[in-house]
Amino acid sequence: VCQYAALVRARTLALRLERDSHLPLPQQLALGIIEQIRSGVLAPGEVLPGTRTLASSLGVHRNTVVTAFEELVAQGWLETSSASHTRVVSELPIGDKLSPRRRVPGAGFDVAAWSNSARAFQALPFDVLDFTGGLPDARLFPAALLARAFRRGLRRSPHALLAFGDPAGHLGLRRGIAEMLHSTRGLAVDAGDIFVTRGSQFALHLLSLAILRPGDAVAVESPGYPSVREAFRLPGATLVPIRVDGEGLDVATLAKKSAKRHVRAVCVTPHSQDPTTVTLSARRRLTLLELARHHRIVVVETDYDYEFQFEGVPVMPMASNDEHGVVVYVGTLSKALAPGLRIGFVVAPPELMRALVALRGQIDRQGDHATEQAVAELLEDGEILRHSLRARRVFQARRDGLAHLLHHHLGSALEFEVPRGGLALWARAADDIDVDAWAADSLAAGVRFFTGRHYSPTGRALPYLRLGFAHLDEGELDRAVRVMARTLPRE
Amino acid sequence: VCQYAALVRARTLALRLERDSHLPLPQQLALGIIEQIRSGVLAPGEVLPGTRTLASSLGVHRNTVVTAFEELVAQGWLETSSASHTRVVSELPIGDKLSPRRRVPGAGFDVAAWSNSARAFQALPFDVLDFTGGLPDARLFPAALLARAFRRGLRRSPHALLAFGDPAGHLGLRRGIAEMLHSTRGLAVDAGDIFVTRGSQFALHLLSLAILRPGDAVAVESPGYPSVREAFRLPGATLVPIRVDGEGLDVATLAKKSAKRHVRAVCVTPHSQDPTTVTLSARRRLTLLELARHHRIVVVETDYDYEFQFEGVPVMPMASNDEHGVVVYVGTLSKALAPGLRIGFVVAPPELMRALVALRGQIDRQGDHATEQAVAELLEDGEILRHSLRARRVFQARRDGLAHLLHHHLGSALEFEVPRGGLALWARAADDIDVDAWAADSLAAGVRFFTGRHYSPTGRALPYLRLGFAHLDEGELDRAVRVMARTLPRE
Numbered sequence: 016v017c018q019y020a021a022l023v024r025a026r027t028l029a030l031r032l033e034r035d036s037h038l039p040l041p042q043q044l045a046l047g048i049i050e051q052i053r054s055g056v057l058a059p060g061e062v063l064p065g066t067r068t069l070a071s072s073l074g075v076h077r078n079t080v081v082t083a084f085e086e087l088v089a090q091g092w093l094e095t096s097s098a099s100h101t102r103v104v105s106e107l108p109i110g111d112k113l114s115p116r117r118r119v120p121g122a123g124f125d126v127a128a129w130s131n132s133a134r135a136f137q138a139l140p141f142d143v144l145d146f147t148g149g150l151p152d153a154r155l156f157p158a159a160l161l162a163r164a165f166r167r168g169l170r171r172s173p174h175a176l177l178a179f180g181d182p183a184g185h186l187g188l189r190r191g192i193a194e195m196l197h198s199t200r201g202l203a204v205d206a207g208d209i210f211v212t213r214g215s216q217f218a219l220h221l222l223s224l225a226i227l228r229p230g231d232a233v234a235v236e237s238p239g240y241p242s243v244r245e246a247f248r249l250p251g252a253t254l255v256p257i258r259v260d261g262e263g264l265d266v267a268t269l270a271k272k273s274a275k276r277h278v279r280a281v282c283v284t285p286h287s288q289d290p291t292t293v294t295l296s297a298r299r300r301l302t303l304l305e306l307a308r309h310h311r312i313v314v315v316e317t318d319y320d321y322e323f324q325f326e327g328v329p330v331m332p333m334a335s336n337d338e339h340g341v342v343v344y345v346g347t348l349s350k351a352l353a354p355g356l357r358i359g360f361v362v363a364p365p366e367l368m369r370a371l372v373a374l375r376g377q378i379d380r381q382g383d384h385a386t387e388q389a390v391a392e393l394l395e396d397g398e399i400l401r402h403s404l405r406a407r408r409v410f411q412a413r414r415d416g417l418a419h420l421l422h423h424h425l426g427s428a429l430e431f432e433v434p435r436g437g438l439a440l441w442a443r444a445a446d447d448i449d450v451d452a453w454a455a456d457s458l459a460a461g462v463r464f465f466t467g468r469h470y471s472p473t474g475r476a477l478p479y480l481r482l483g484f485a486h487l488d489e490g491e492l493d494r495a496v497r498v499m500a501r502t503l504p505r506e
Numbered sequence: 507v508c509q510y511a512a513l514v515r516a517r518t519l520a521l522r523l524e525r526d527s528h529l530p531l532p533q534q535l536a537l538g539i540i541e542q543i544r545s546g547v548l549a550p551g552e553v554l555p556g557t558r559t560l561a562s563s564l565g566v567h568r569n570t571v572v573t574a575f576e577e578l579v580a581q582g583w584l585e586t587s588s589a590s591h592t593r594v595v596s597e598l599p600i601g602d603k604l605s606p607r608r609r610v611p612g613a614g615f616d617v618a619a620w621s622n623s624a625r626a627f628q629a630l631p632f633d634v635l636d637f638t639g640g641l642p643d644a645r646l647f648p649a650a651l652l653a654r655a656f657r658r659g660l661r662r663s664p665h666a667l668l669a670f671g672d673p674a675g676h677l678g679l680r681r682g683i684a685e686m687l688h689s690t691r692g693l694a695v696d697a698g699d700i701f702v703t704r705g706s707q708f709a710l711h712l713l714s715l716a717i718l719r720p721g722d723a724v725a726v727e728s729p730g731y732p733s734v735r736e737a738f739r740l741p742g743a744t745l746v747p748i749r750v751d752g753e754g755l756d757v758a759t760l761a762k763k764s765a766k767r768h769v770r771a772v773c774v775t776p777h778s779q780d781p782t783t784v785t786l787s788a789r790r791r792l793t794l795l796e797l798a799r800h801h802r803i804v805v806v807e808t809d810y811d812y813e814f815q816f817e818g819v820p821v822m823p824m825a826s827n828d829e830h831g832v833v834v835y836v837g838t839l840s841k842a843l844a845p846g847l848r849i850g851f852v853v854a855p856p857e858l859m860r861a862l863v864a865l866r867g868q869i870d871r872q873g874d875h876a877t878e879q880a881v882a883e884l885l886e887d888g889e890i891l892r893h894s895l896r897a898r899r900v901f902q903a904r905r906d907g908l909a910h911l912l913h914h915h916l917g918s919a920l921e922f923e924v925p926r927g928g929l930a931l932w933a934r935a936a937d938d939i940d941v942d943a944w945a946a947d948s949l950a951a952g953v954r955f956f957t958g959r960h961y962s963p964t965g966r967a968l969p970y971l972r973l974g975f976a977h978l979d980e981g982e983l984d985r986a987v988r989v990m991a992r993t994l995p996r997e
Binding site for chain 1 (some may be wrong): 740785827844
C-alpha cells in the first residue's frame with residue numbers, strides 16, 4: 016500500500032523531463048522539485064517517494080534521481096530523515112500557499128522619482144518620415160568595408176581585441192582620430208590625448224559625473240540640445256540658460272552671471288549651434304576663452320558636424336586655440352559614419368583625462384575594441400574621408416532640395432536661412448502658426464519634427480522648427496514637406 | 507614702395523599651404539591667417555596685403571585668397587576697410603602677445619574631488635600572469651564565427667543595424683537571451699523582459715542611477731566585489747556591508763539593519779559569491795525574498811558564472827522564484843564569450859525597466875547593434891552553448907590543475923576548497939603570512955593576484971587570496987604558482 020501510495024504521489028508531482036533539453040536530466044529533476052516546493056505541491060516536512068519509485072515513474076535511471084536528491088540536500092531544500100527517507104526540510108519559511116507565478120511581476124519597490132525625468136524611449140512606427148536628430152544617412156555607409164575590416168582585425172589579433180583592453184580606447188583608433196584632428200582642425204594632439212567614447216552623448220555623461228557636484232551651476236545654450244541638459248542634470252547640477260543670438264552664445268550675459276556666482280562649466284557648440292545652426296563669432300570665442308581662464312570655468316565644446324561644411328571654411332574648434340587648458344573638446348565620428356556606430360571622442364587636459372578614463376572603467380569598462388579597430392582601419396585607409404566627401408555632396412543636394420521644397424510649399428509659413436553647414440535647417444514660423452499643434456498633426460500624418468519647445472530649457476513654446484534633412488532622400492523630403500503643407504494650421 | 511612693402515609683409519606672414527592636404531587651399535589659408543592673428547604676427551587693425559599680392563606670393567590663384575578673405579570676414583576675423591583694403595578687426599580682445607601653444611595644456615579648472623575616488627586605470631606589463639578578474643580565456647573564443655556573423659548581419663540589414671535602434675537592445679539578442687534564461691535558469695521571460703547592457707557593470711551603473719538618491723542605504727556583501735561598491739557610491743549612496751559566511755550573505759544581520767533604517771537595495775551574488783565562491787543557502791534565499799517583500803527592498807541579484815558549474819546542479823536564480831517583483835536580475839554573456847565583448851543583461855519589473863531604458867537612451871543611446879546581432883546569431887545557432895561546454899571542460903581541467911599546483915607548491919601556506927563552479931578559487935593563507943606583502947612581491951616578479959583587502963568594503967586586511975584560473979593555460983598556471991611559491995614571505 017505504502018509503495019502504491021508513493022507511486023501515485025510520484026505521478027501527481029507531475030515532474031516533466033525533456034530528453035532534448037540543454038539541461039542534464041538530474042538538473043531538470045532538481046529544478047522541478049524546487050518548483051514543486053515553491054508552489055506548495057510538496058509541503059515542508061513531506062517525505063518524497065523513494066528514488067527507485069520516482070525513477071520508474073519518470074522512466075529514468077535511478078542514478079538520475081539519486082544525483083538530483085543529493086544536490087537538493089546539498090542546497091538545503093531536502094534532508095535525509097532517519098529512516099533513510101528523503102523529505103522536504105521543515106523550516107523553509109514558506110507561509111501561505113503561493114499564487115501561481117506571474118511572468119515578470121510588477122515592482123515590489125518604488126522606482127525613484129528622478130528616473131522618471133528621463134524621457135521614455137518610444138519607437139516610431141516604421142513608416143514615419145523623421146526630421147528629428149540631424150542624422151546622417153546610414154544607407155550611404157559602406158557597411159561591407161566595415162565588415163571586412165572587422166573580420167581582418169579579428170583574424171590578425173583575436174586575443175587582443177576580445178580580451179580586456181584600455182578603457183581610453185583602441186590605440187589605433189586614438190591615433191587615427193588624433194591625426195584627423197591635427198590635419199583638419201588644427202589640434203596639436205596625439206593618440207595619448209584622445210579618449211574614445213560611445214558617441215558624444217556618453218562623453219557628456221562621463222564629463223558631467225567627473226566635474227559636477229550637486230548644486231554646481233552649468234551654463235547651457237538657450238535654445239539648446241536637450242541631451243546636454245539631461246547629462247548635466249543627472250548629477251544634480253543647476254542649469255543656467257544663456258540665450259543664443261545671431262552670433263551664437265551671448266557671452267556677455269554669461270560674464271554677468273559668472274560674476275555673481277561661480278559657474279562650474281559652460282557647454283557651447285561654436286561650429287554650428289544646435290538647434291539654430293549659427294556659428295559663434297570670433298570675438299565671442301576669444302572673450303569666452305578669456306572669461307573661462309579668469310573664472311576657471313570648464314568650457315565643454317561640442318562639435319557634431321565639422322565634416323559637413325557645404326560652403327566656406329569651417330571655423331576651427333576653440334580647442335585649437337586653448338592656451339590655458341579650459342576647453343574640453345567633445346566630438347563624434349557617428350555623423351561621418353552612421354548613428355548606430357557609437358564612436359565619439361574627448362580631448363581634455365591630462366588631469367581630467369585620467370579621471371574620465373578611471374570613471375569609464377567603472378561604468379562599462381571599455382568600448383568594443385573589435386569595432387573600434389575596424390573603424391580605425393577605415394580611417395587610416397581614407398575610407399571615412401572618402402565617404403564623408405561623398406556624403407557631403409549628397410547632403411548638400413538634399414539641403415538645397417529641402418530649401419526649394421519649403422519655399423515652394425510653405426513659402427509664406429516659414430522663414431529661414433539655408434545653413435552653410437550641418438545636417439539640419441532651423442526655420443522660423445509665421446506668427447499665426449501654432450507650431451506645436453502643427454507638429455502633432457504632422458506626426459499623426461506620418462512626419463515628425465521638433466519645434467522650438469523641444470530645445471527650450473524651460474519648455475517654453477518657440478515659433479521655430481528644426482528639420483534634419485540628411486538622412487532623407489529627395490523623394491522622402493518631397494513626401495514629408497507635402498504632408499507638412501497639408502497639416503499646416505493657420506488661424 | 508607700398509606694393510613692395512606689401513609683398514615683403516606677405517612673405518613674412520609665412521603662410522604655408524600644402525597641395526596634398528585634405529583641406530582645400532582657401533581653408534588652409536584662412537586657418538593660417540587665424541593662427542597669425544592668434545599668435546600676434548598679424549596685429550588688430552593691421553591692413554593685409556592685397557589679394558593679388560598675397561596670391562602671387564603664395565603661388566595660388568587669386569580666387570583662393572578672395573575666398574579665404576571672404577570667409578574670414580564672415581567669421582569676424584577680418585573686415586573690409588573703406589579703401590577696399592582688408593584688415594584684421596581692431597576689437598579682438600587679444601591683450602598681450604600669446605606664448606606659443608603648448609600641446610594639450612594642464613587644466614585651467616579644478617578636477618572635482620570625487621572623480622579622484624575612481625581607481626585609476628593602469629595597464630599591466632604585457633608579460634604579467636594575472637590571476638585577477640575571474641575571466642574566461644579570450645583565446646578559446648571562436649572569433650572567426652563572430653566575424654562571419656557580423657558580416658552576414660551587415661549584408662542582410664545594413665540600414666537597420668547602423669541606424670538608431672532600440673536602446674533596450676537588438677531584438678534578436680533579447681529573444682536569444684530570454685530563451686536561454688527560460689530553458690536553463692527557469693525564468694519565465696520573453697524578449698520584452700530583457701534589457702541588453704554593456705556588461706553587467708554597465709547594468710549596475712544604470713541601476714544605481716535609476717534607484718538611488720544621495721544618502722540611500724545599500725547593503726553589499728562583505729567581502730564583496732569592489733565594482734559593486736563603486737557603482738552604488740557614484741550617486742552618493744551609503745554602503746551597509748553585510749558579512750558573508752559559509753551560507754552566503756548573512757540575511758539575519760540584514761534583517762536587523764533594515765529594521766532600524768530603510769535599506770533601499772541589497773546587492774547579492776547567490777550563485778557563486780565573489781570573492782568567496784559560496785552559494786547562498788535555500789533558507790536564506792527565501793528569507794531574503796520575504797524580507798525584501800516586507801520592506802520593499804530592491805534585491806539586485808548579480809550572476810556572473812551560471813554557465814560554469816563543474817559539479818552538481820547550478821542553483822536557479824532567485825529571480826526565478828520572485829513572486830513579488832523585488833528581484834532585479836543582472837547577468838552577463840561576457841564570461842561565456844570573451845571579456846572584451848561587453849554584453850550583459852537585466853531582467854527587472856516593467857516600471858523599472860522603462861526607467862532603465864530611458865536612462866540608457868541618455869547615456870550612450872544604445873549598444874552596438876551590429877555586434878549584438880552577431881552574438882544573437884551565435885546564440886541561436888547554439889555556438890555559444892557549444893563554446894561554453896568546451897570552455898567548461900577546459901576550465902575544469904585548469905581548476906584541477908591549479909588545485910594540484912597549490913597543494914604541491916603551497917600546501918602549508920594555503921587552505922581552500924576546490925570550487926564546484928565559477929572561474930576563481932578563494933584560499934585562506936596561513937596566519938604567519940602577510941598576504942599583501944606577498945601580493946606586492948609576486949607582482950614585482952610577474953604574477954598578479956588580489957588579496958582579501960581588495961574585497962573588503964573598509965579596505966581591511968583579510969588573510970585570503972582569490973585566484974582566477976580560467977584564462978591561464980596549464981603552463982601559465984605552473985609558472986605563476988612557482989613564482990608565488992618563490993615570493994612567499996614567512997615570518
